Amino acid sequence: MAAKTLFEKVWDTHTIDPSLDQPLLFIDLHLVHEVTSPQAFSLLREQGRTVRRPDLTFATTDHNVPTTDRNQGLSDVLAKKQVQFLTENCKEFGIDVYDLNHPDNGIVHIIGPELGLTTPGKTIVCGDSHTSTHGAFGSLAFGIGSSEITHVLATQTLPQDKPKTMNVEIEGEMPPGVSSKDIILKIIGEMGTNGGSGHVIEFTGSTVRNMSMEERMTICNMAIEAGARSGMIAPDEKTFQYLKDRHFAPKGQQWEDAVKEWRNLYTDSGAIYDSTVTININDLAPQVTWGTNPGQVTSIDQSVPAPEAFTGASDQTASEAALHYMGLEPHTKMEKIKLDRVFIGSCTNARIEDLRLAAKVVSGHKIADNITALVVPGSYHVKRRAEKEGLDQIFTEAGFEWREPGCSMCLGMNPDFLQEGERCASTSNRNFEGRQGKGGRTHLVSPMMAAAAAITGRLTDIREWDFHKGVKENETVS
Numbered sequence: 001m002a003a004k005t006l007f008e009k010v011w012d013t014h015t016i017d018p019s020l021d022q023p024l025l026f027i028d029l030h031l032v033h034e035v036t037s038p039q040a041f042s043l044l045r046e047q048g049r050t051v052r053r054p055d056l057t058f059a060t061t062d063h064n065v066p067t068t069d070r071n072q073g074l075s076d077v078l079a080k081k082q083v084q085f086l087t088e089n090c091k092e093f094g095i096d097v098y099d100l101n102h103p104d105n106g107i108v109h110i111i112g113p114e115l116g117l118t119t120p121g122k123t124i125v126c127g128d129s130h131t132s133t134h135g136a137f138g139s140l141a142f143g144i145g146s147s148e149i150t151h152v153l154a155t156q157t158l159p160q161d162k163p164k165t166m167n168v169e170i171e172g173e174m175p176p177g178v179s180s181k182d183i184i185l186k187i188i189g190e191m192g193t194n195g196g197s198g199h200v201i202e203f204t205g206s207t208v209r210n211m212s213m214e215e216r217m218t219i220c221n222m223a224i225e226a227g228a229r230s231g232m233i234a235p236d237e238k239t240f241q242y243l244k245d246r247h248f249a250p251k252g253q254q255w256e257d258a259v260k261e262w263r264n265l266y267t268d269s270g271a272i273y274d275s276t277v278t279i280n281i282n283d284l285a286p287q288v289t290w291g292t293n294p295g296q297v298t299s300i301d302q303s304v305p306a307p308e309a310f311t312g313a314s315d316q317t318a319s320e321a322a323l324h325y326m327g328l329e330p331h332t333k334m335e336k337i338k339l340d341r342v343f344i345g346s347c348t349n350a351r352i353e354d355l356r357l358a359a360k361v362v363s364g365h366k367i368a369d370n371i372t373a374l375v376v377p378g379s380y381h382v383k384r385r386a387e388k389e390g391l392d393q394i395f396t397e398a399g400f401e402w403r404e405p406g407c408s409m410c411l412g413m414n415p416d417f418l419q420e421g422e423r424c425a426s427t428s429n430r431n432f433e434g435r436q437g438k439g440g441r442t443h444l445v446s447p448m449m450a451a452a453a454a455i456t457g458r459l460t461d462i463r464e465w466d467f468h469k470g471v472k473e474n475e476t477v478s
């Protein structure tokens with residue numbers, strides 16, 4: 001048998017009729033949220049169709065739910081309608097929905113794995129670009145548009161052009177203060193936001209093997225920001241350990257059988273990728289974005305770049321526009337950039353390990369006078385766990401607000417957003433113009449970096465952090 005990549009193994013076992021011009025894939029799991037589903041359900045109804053496999057469809061509300069005073073309901077008219085539509089649609093079509101009052105509600109990409117819905121080798125789709133997160137389990141998971149949602153609802157299949165494959169091999173040991181967020185930001189910085197276009201990226205190498213499942217999810221979550229169709233990581237013992245006994249994970253003999261199958265999900269030696277990129281992270285510094293896309297990124301010990309430093313007129317123009325929007329002068333030390341807000345949350349970095357790392361930095365300190373800061377757990381499950389460990393107290397004693405789960409300030413679709421001109425260090429995945437609110441300015445960072453920035457009131461090199469004093473003795477905070 002010909003050697004296959006991980007992607008090819010999942011693709012081939014899900015292609016219904018390979019002779020079709022455009023391959024048709026069977027979809028194992030369809031995740032649904034309130035923002036992109038209303039139109040799709042309306043179309044389904046207009047066409048007089050029903051949901052083919054409600055048992056393979058699962059819904060949650062996350063994007064526009066408020067993260068405070070939930071019992072008072074939603075004040076925004078559109079948001080309220082979207083949440084209502086989702087509840088009604090799921091009831092009508094017999095779909096499980098973990099809406100905002102459900103004890104296990106949370107961001108769709110956090111609760112899928114958490115509930116054991118996400119398992120190796122599945123094809124997973126959702127009307128949401130960060131569906132790639134689920135690829136950390138060796139599933140083929142990607143975002144789809146509204147008409148595709150209708151198609152999957154009606155047929156549980158999806159016509160898809162076959163993507164190319166790219167191997168991103170990550171080698172080396174993560175230096176102290178560096179996290180998987182820094183690695184993926186660095187990769188996007190190197191590849192550019194179109195570097196992965198048309199490809200499914202498989203992340204391989206010793207660094208990935210040594211990562212926890214949560215670190216792997218952060219990597220796959222942002223594969224999409226490199227332009228890729230999706231990200232994947234071959235499952236291993238850590239994957240199986242993570243999934244064992246989760247609510248929807250197979251149990252008993254079915255679990256044994258499943259694990260046996262999952263063990264075949266890796267790229268065979270001799271299999272060929274369309275391209276390969278290698279990165280060594282032994283000397284990697286914590287990363288921070290200075291511009292208005294995730295590829296406009298640099299190391300925290302560097303300065304804001306000058307447009308002339310870029311080759312090519314279009315990169316120069318883009319960086320000029322980005323600096324103008326961000327209100328930044330070239331050559332300013334990244335560490336001198338003062339902030340107004342800090343956001344720790346989102347499907348990139350709001351799992352328990354993220355909150356633990358941030359809390360470790362914050363412990364015993366107070367946030368700076370110029371800062372307001374939010375911690376928004378990715379799900380109720382994460383929230384309960386963090387509270388059990390006392391992390392909420394560490395945050396609130398330092399002056400952070402501790403919220404209910406949701407997408408929150410990752411995007412301006414709910415009551416949490418930046419005011420015009422406000423500058424925020426954020427653990428989310430997008431720093432586009434207006435992403436966190438009209439005129440808001442976003443610097444993407446890791447949870448540790450966001451935590452340190454909240455304490456000092458400016459972008460801060462976590463490697464300089466003294467866990468007792470906050471910053472090193474000889475350092476003055478300007």
Ligand SMILES: CC(C)[C@H](C(=O)O)[C@@H](O)C(=O)O
Pocket residue numbers: 035036063127128129130143411
């Ligand atoms: C609202 C939704 C369609 C959107 C997406 O597709 O990703 C959002 O989740 C985002 O992160 O920008």
Ligand code: SF4
Pocket residue numbers: 062063107109128130346347348406407410411428429
């Ligand atoms: S947390 Fe942000 S990136 Fe993730 S699904 Fe919500 S809006 Fe999209």
